[in-house]
Amino acid sequence: MFRLEVRTSTPTWFNLALPLVAIAATLVLCSGLIALAGAGVLESYGVMFTASLGDSYAITETLVRAAPMIFTGLAVAVAFRAKFWNIGAEGQLLAGAVASCFVGAIPMPGALAMLLMALAGAAAGAAVALVPATLRVKFKVDDVVSSLLLNSVIYYALMALIEGPWKDSFSGYPISPPIEDSANFPVLIEGTRLHLGVIVALIAAPLIWFLIARTTLGFRIRVTGENPEAARYGGIHVERVLLSTALLSGALAGLAGVGEVGGVHFQVMSDISPGYGYSGIVVAMLARLNPLGVVPAAIFLAAVMTGAEAMSRATGVPAFLSDVIQGTALLAMLVALLFTAYRVRRVGAAT
Amino acid sequence: MSVVLEQIFQVGFLAAIIRIATPLAFATLGEMFSERAGVLNLGIEGIMLLCAMTGFTATSLSGSLWFGVLVAVLTGMLMGALHALFTVALGLSQHVCGIGVTLFSSGLAYFLYRLIFGQQSVPPAIKGFQTLPIPVLSDIPVLGPAVFNQFALVYMAIIAIPLAAFVLYRTPWGLSVRMVGENPRAADSAGVSVIATRFQAVILGGALMGLAGAFLSMAQFNAFTFGVVSGRGWVAIALVVFGRWDPWRSAGAALLFAFVDALQLRMQASGLGHIPYEAFLMLPFIFTIVAMAVMSRNAVAPSALLKPFRREER
Numbered sequence: 001m002f003r004l005e006v007r008t009s010t011p012t013w014f015n016l017a018l019p020l021v022a023i024a025a026t027l028v029l030c031s032g033l034i035a036l037a038g039a040g041v042l043e044s045y046g047v048m049f050t051a052s053l054g055d056s057y058a059i060t061e062t063l064v065r066a067a068p069m070i071f072t073g074l075a076v077a078v079a080f081r082a083k084f085w086n087i088g089a090e091g092q093l094l095a096g097a098v099a100s101c102f103v104g105a106i107p108m109p110g111a112l113a114m115l116l117m118a119l120a121g122a123a124a125g126a127a128v129a130l131v132p133a134t135l136r137v138k139f140k141v142d143d144v145v146s147s148l149l150l151n152s153v154i155y156y157a158l159m160a161l162i163e164g165p166w167k168d169s170f171s172g173y174p175i176s177p178p179i180e181d182s183a184n185f186p187v188l189i190e191g192t193r194l195h196l197g198v199i200v201a202l203i204a205a206p207l208i209w210f211l212i213a214r215t216t217l218g219f220r221i222r223v224t225g226e227n228p229e230a231a232r233y234g235g236i237h238v239e240r241v242l243l244s245t246a247l248l249s250g251a252l253a254g255l256a257g258v259g260e261v262g263g264v265h266f267q268v269m270s271d272i273s274p275g276y277g278y279s280g281i282v283v284a285m286l287a288r289l290n291p292l293g294v295v296p297a298a299i300f301l302a303a304v305m306t307g308a309e310a311m312s313r314a315t316g317v318p319a320f321l322s323d324v325i326q327g328t329a330l331l332a333m334l335v336a337l338l339f340t341a342y343r344v345r346r347v348g349a350a351t
Numbered sequence: 352m353s354v355v356l357e358q359i360f361q362v363g364f365l366a367a368i369i370r371i372a373t374p375l376a377f378a379t380l381g382e383m384f385s386e387r388a389g390v391l392n393l394g395i396e397g398i399m400l401l402c403a404m405t406g407f408t409a410t411s412l413s414g415s416l417w418f419g420v421l422v423a424v425l426t427g428m429l430m431g432a433l434h435a436l437f438t439v440a441l442g443l444s445q446h447v448c449g450i451g452v453t454l455f456s457s458g459l460a461y462f463l464y465r466l467i468f469g470q471q472s473v474p475p476a477i478k479g480f481q482t483l484p485i486p487v488l489s490d491i492p493v494l495g496p497a498v499f500n501q502f503a504l505v506y507m508a509i510i511a512i513p514l515a516a517f518v519l520y521r522t523p524w525g526l527s528v529r530m531v532g533e534n535p536r537a538a539d540s541a542g543v544s545v546i547a548t549r550f551q552a553v554i555l556g557g558a559l560m561g562l563a564g565a566f567l568s569m570a571q572f573n574a575f576t577f578g579v580v581s582g583r584g585w586v587a588i589a590l591v592v593f594g595r596w597d598p599w600r601s602a603g604a605a606l607l608f609a610f611v612d613a614l615q616l617r618m619q620a621s622g623l624g625h626i627p628y629e630a631f632l633m634l635p636f637i638f639t640i641v642a643m644a645v646m647s648r649n650a651v652a653p654s655a656l657l658k659p660f661r662r663e664e665r
């Protein structure tokens with residue numbers, strides 16, 4: 001007989017091993033689908049790898065796709081650390097995209113425009129995230145459902161904009177007018193799409209790590225998440241910490257939208273985010289809510305996404321495999337996390 | 352103005368409300384059973400999509416509509432069992448698992464659909480359910496053609512509402528569901544298996560989500576598209592809260608939402624579109640969020656919602 005037993009401590013190598021085990025399990029499970037599609041498993045994964053990380057251009061494409069997920073991953077990681085269950089990164093991203101598109105369309109010097117776009121996007125994301133946090137603090141409303149439902153509200157608001165006042169009167173397409181050329185984020189390597197926002201995302205991760213691990217606010221966020229009663233007893237204003245966490249989390253998710261507008265699409269359309277907000281949850285869980293882990297986790301998901309398209313062209317396996325991998329990775333990681341809280345132990349001789 | 356109003360409120364309008372409400376009623380009842388047992392199922396959006404796909408595919412390959420419905424229901428039960436495995440048996444966090452189930456199921460739906468049907472310029476269609484007028488009742492003026500000249504699945508939804516209320520409030524199993532959702536510790540002491548009851552409720556919920564998905568791809572659109580569900584699962588999450596976890600109120604909420612949705616469709620069609628239609632689509636979400644704030648004092652949500660149950664942890 002086997003039994004789950006509560007662990008008192010977890011070895012540190014677990015932090016690295018668990019996501020790797022989860023990813024390995026995911027790839028093994030999903031190989032069944034590749035076989036079902038009649039393609040070679042190793043060949044398909046091989047194409048996926050070379051097309052996403054095999055050469056320097058592929059790596060820049062993967063990084064461009066990883067950037068929004070680094071931001072949403074950080075947003076979710078910060079929120080979940082405080083046990084503020086922000087499922088609304090998707091809506092906060094869209095709000096950030098809309099706000100930065102508004103600002104980017106105003107003629108002004110490029111550097112100023114980019115700065116104001118980032119500020120406006122972060123503020124819009126923060127404002128959206130403040131709603132579920134305030135409802136929880138003031139009215140004890142469950143933040144899971146309220147933050148999730150806000151995604152739909154923001155999505156329809158975006159649709160109303162691009163099908164209404166923003167609609168392209170010339171072509172009739174539901175897309176916003178483009179931002180000013182001067183507001184387009186500079187491309188860092190000629191001939192690629194690697195834009196300034198990607199570097200900002202890569203820098204944001206260690207900054208957020210520092211904030212969580214080494215500052216007073218970070219300490220308060222962690223204690224509030226781990227033991228709110230103790231936090232309150234220790235003189236921490238838990239409600240205020242939750243609101244600050246929401247502002248920070250929403251701002252990060254908003255920046256994901258800013259990067260997509262300023263660095264990739266230069267305008268807003270209905271499918272500006274293929275679910276980057278939800279992917280942020282996958283990223284944060286794979287990273288075990290560690291901001292430094294968010295970067296490799298986001299790069300992994302981005303590599304799967306860019307690689308899947310090439311794999312589809314080469315082997316005929318539908319590119320939607322990347323969506324299945326994403327979902328499976330999240331579930332596998334959750335199961336793997338059980339081993340941090342419990343250990344499997346053999347008890348007695350089963351008779 | 353009155354001409355426009357007359358145009359809007361006709362038999363066709365009432366029939367449209369009923370049709371829009373049907374998948375929402377199934378989905379809302381399914382989510383309600385799951386949540387009454389203490390399990391939030393955010394997998395609903397993906398489960399509905401996967402069921403719409405499997406039902407459509409089964410019908411397309413076999414030619415039998417009811418076989419497709421059966422496959423959709425079984426798919427829903429399977430995905431319900433998967434969600435229960437993670438959240439009930441393993442006690443993992445319900446909201447994150449739910450998002451995982453939604454990502455996984457929708458990914459699987461897209462993948463399998465593309466694998467089976469390939470990339471076609473015109474999506475394959477099936478001959479979906481036809482309206483089935485009920486003799487005598489369909490002759491009642493106004494109400495008859497609107498309510499009693501519908502798809503068979505619509506009648507099933509109409510029957511499902513009182514049936515769900517009966518099961519939840521009048522049967523021993525329904526009592527167990529409510530107990531494990533309110534106070535699992537007490538239910539356990541009373542000899543009710545918390546794990547088994549929650550599993551059953553989430554699986555039943557999955558079956559109802561399967562019917563919702565089947566209706567979309569086999570009666571409403573007669574095809575599977577990637578946007579066939581487009582947020583209806585999230586609407587159901589809102590309607591359960593808005594309907595205070597009660598079958599009657601939840602179904603009423605579905606009907607109210609369907610009314611608003613049908614109204615915005617008519618207003619768009621009649622060129623009365625001064626108000627963007629998205630404003631109407633936003634309403635149920637905004638209303639629900641406001642309602643949650645107002646209701647929070649009465650604590651109507653199942654007390655054990657989102658809380659895993661482990662017997663040994665006291």
